[in-house]
Amino acid sequence: MTEPSKAIYLAPEQLCIGIFVYLDLNWLEHDFARNSFKIKTDEQLAQLKRLGLKRIRVDPTRSDTRPLPLSAKNVATPADASQPGHPGDGETAQVVLEDSAAILAKRERVDRIAQQRAAVAQCETQFLKAATALKNINTNLFSRPAASLASAEQLIQQMLDSILTDKDIAIHLMNDKVAGEEMYFHSLNVAVLAMMLARQLAIPPADIKQLGVGCLFHDIGKLDIPDRVRMKTEPHTRAERNLMQQHPQYGSNMAGKLGLSREAADIVSQHHEHMDGSGYPHQLKAAQISSLARIVSIVNTYDNLCNQPNIADSISPYEALSQMFAQQRHHFDAGPLTTFIHCMGVYPPGTIVRLSDETLGMVVSVNASKPLRPSILIYDRTVPKSEAIIIDLITEPDITVANSLKPAQLPREVYDYLSPRKRTTYYLDTPKKGT
Numbered sequence: 411m412t413e414p415s416k417a418i419y420l421a422p423e424q425l426c427i428g429i430f431v432y433l434d435l436n437w438l439e440h441d442f443a444r445n446s447f448k449i450k451t452d453e454q455l456a457q458l459k460r461l462g463l464k465r466i467r468v469d470p471t472r473s474d475t476r477p478l479p480l481s482a483k484n485v486a487t488p489a490d491a492s493q494p495g496h497p498g499d500g501e502t503a504q505v506v507l508e509d510s511a512a513i514l515a516k517r518e519r520v521d522r523i524a525q526q527r528a529a530v531a532q533c534e535t536q537f538l539k540a541a542t543a544l545k546n547i548n549t550n551l552f553s554r555p556a557a558s559l560a561s562a563e564q565l566i567q568q569m570l571d572s573i574l575t576d577k578d579i580a581i582h583l584m585n586d587k588v589a590g591e592e593m594y595f596h597s598l599n600v601a602v603l604a605m606m607l608a609r610q611l612a613i614p615p616a617d618i619k620q621l622g623v624g625c626l627f628h629d630i631g632k633l634d635i636p637d638r639v640r641m642k643t644e645p646h647t648r649a650e651r652n653l654m655q656q657h658p659q660y661g662s663n664m665a666g667k668l669g670l671s672r673e674a675a676d677i678v679s680q681h682h683e684h685m686d687g688s689g690y691p692h693q694l695k696a697a698q699i700s701s702l703a704r705i706v707s708i709v710n711t712y713d714n715l716c717n718q719p720n721i722a723d724s725i726s727p728y729e730a731l732s733q734m735f736a737q738q739r740h741h742f743d744a745g746p747l748t749t750f751i752h753c754m755g756v757y758p759p760g761t762i763v764r765l766s767d768e769t770l771g772m773v774v775s776v777n778a779s780k781p782l783r784p785s786i787l788i789y790d791r792t793v794p795k796s797e798a799i800i801i802d803l804i805t806e807p808d809i810t811v812a813n814s815l816k817p818a819q820l821p822r823e824v825y826d827y828l829s830p831r832k833r834t835t836y837y838l839d840t841p842k843k844g845t
Contacts, residue, residue, distance in 0.1 A: 419465040420477050422458055425449060428474035431458070432467040437793050443519060443806070445792050447767065448472065472768065519805075526785065526800050530774070533582045537598075537837040540565060544594045544626060551630070555668045559623075566601065566622035573609050573618070580785075581606065582775045583759035584835040595835045596713055601625035602836050603709040606778060607750050611705075617673065621702045624677030627670065628706060631661025631678070643720040655690045658682055676700040681710050684741040704743040708750050711738070716760070716834040727758035727834055728814040755781030760834040762815045770820065771801075772828045780804055784811075789824045798827070 425431065432446045440461060442454075446469075449455060458466065468477070543565045547558045581602070601622050608618045632640050635657060639650045646654060662679035670678065680703035683689035685696050689707075699707075715730035725733070731751055739747060755776040757763055762772050763786065771788035783803035793799055803809060817830040 418468050418470060420468050421480055422461075422463060422466060424477040424480055425455055425458060425466065425468075426475060426478050427451070427455070429477060430469045430472035432469065433461075434467060434792070435461075437790065437799065438520070444767070444769070445790055446769075448474070522802065522805065523800055526802070529580075530582060533837050534584060537584050537835075540569070540598055540837070541594050544598055547626070548594070551633075551668075559668055559670070562623050562626050563619070566605075566619055566626065569601070569605060569622060570615060570619055573605055574615060580775045580777045581754070581759055581836050583773070583831060584837055596717060597626050597629060599713045599717075599834075599836055600628060600706065600709050603713070603750075604705050607705055607709065607746060607753060608702075610749050610753055610778060611746060613702075617702065620671050620673035621677065621705065623670065624674035624702065625706060627661070627665065627668065627674065628678050628681050628710065629657065629661065630664050630668075631657035631659065633664075634660040641719070655682070659691045673700065673702055677703050677706050679703075681706040683707065685743055686740045688741065701743075705746050708734075708742050708747055711741070712750070713834075724834075726761055726814070726816060727754070728756075728761040729816075731756075731758060752781055753778045755784055757784060757811050757814055759784070759836060760831055762817055762820065762828065762830060763811045764813050764815060766810045766812050768812075770815070770824050770828070772830060774800060777804070786811075787828065789827050791823070791827075795827050795829075 420429075427449050430446070430448045433440055433442065435445070437445055441457060447454075449458070470476075543561060547561045547565070550558045550561075604625050605618055605622050608621050613621070632654075635653060639646070639653055642650070658679050658681065662675060665675040665678045677700070679691075680694060680699050683692065683694040683699045683703065684707070685699070685704070687693045687695040711734060712727075712730050715725055715733065716727055718724040731754060734742070734747070735751060753776075755773075757773050757776075759773050759776055762770070764770055765786070765788070769788050769790075771786040773784045774787045776784040785800055785802045787798050787800050790799060801809070803811075817825060820828070820830075
């Protein structure tokens with residue numbers, strides 16, 4: 411959150427509707443949704459006074475009105491305590507606090523955060539299993555091609571079962587170090603995002619399965635390219651670029667040896683082709699490109715923009731979608747591109763945002779059916795980083811995303827707290843029923 415440059419404190423009796431306050435308390439020590447907010451109701455004023463604080467920090471620059479003068483009229487007296495609505499002793503005050511609607515809402519919010527953390531933990535476990543499985547598939551690719559294909563089909567089927575079972579699919583941002591096998595993240599990212607997009611496009615399950623298998627193997631042709639070229643982080647020379655652009659053709663040859671289906675093999679050979687004929691390796695146009703390969707072209711481009719070989723060249727998820735729509739949309743099938751942007755939301759997972767109440771945060775998941783209301787991990791210096799608050803904008807209708815920021819725009823303490831991912835990696839939050 412943004413804090414005032416110079417602290418100003420008021421007595422609780424000076425507060426009024428329109429004043430922006432900061433509570434220098436642990437988040438669990440009060441019944442408000444946030445540690446900083448603008449007072450909007452008389453009930454909030456009463457709650458603030460019941461906290462028993464002698465003074466409360468405020469920000470005049472974010473307040474709509476001036477504080478009340480500190481006078482006898484505004485200072486509570488012993489007589490006030492006997493009036494209705496003014497608890498007379500600590501025991502009564504505690505009862506009022508515990509029975510208030512606000513504290514009940516706070517408890518529900520705490521429970522939701524705990525559930526979100528559990529969902530993320532389960533998601534990361536599934537991601538780790540998938541990344542490990544993909545590593546084993548690639549290890550046995552040439553020595554046991556049939557077994558590798560069978561393992562790939564099993565992995566994709568497990569993902570497909572979850573996608574088809576759960577009505578709402580949330581795309582979660584994964585921890586940088588959750589698997590430690592970065593070379594497999596790209597294929598997994600492309601598979602996750604492509605299958606999600608395919609479901610939104612109402613593609614038949616059998617075709618989604620072949621789409622997923624094709625995604626896992628879409629870059630196998632790069633195995634025929636020397637490591638010094640394939641893993642280079644500096645710009646490629648023209649000769650190196652020409653060599654890299656042959657990987658779909660090399661992959662097509664390998665796809666035949668692996669026994670991939672025609673649908674999956676087309677993804678391997680065509681995932682860099684463009685609708686306007688500007689792609690490679692064969693400059694195919696429109697209907698010449700398979701419908702599944704057109705989907706992969708979109709998500710593959712998106713992931714490559716977010717995860718460049720040289721991390722410094724990567725752009726944010728928000729910038730990637732913006733660039734694809736504003737500058738590159740002639741490369742892609744318009745319908746799937748529009749649907750992909752809708753699924754990922756205006757602010758995809760991994761995007762740094764400023765909320766309407768000036769709080770800073772990072773989008774950590776987005777529900778494909780409610781893309782404009784993501785879940786956001788927020789910066790709050792009063793809450794330990796390990797217990798950082800995650801707010802779901804679906805349940806916080808008064809808060810919206812104001813704008814996105816580049817990680818470099820964050821103050822150092824905020825950057826360290828939010829820990830923007832060096833590599834943007836996703837997985838599906840599709841917990842099994844009953845777990």
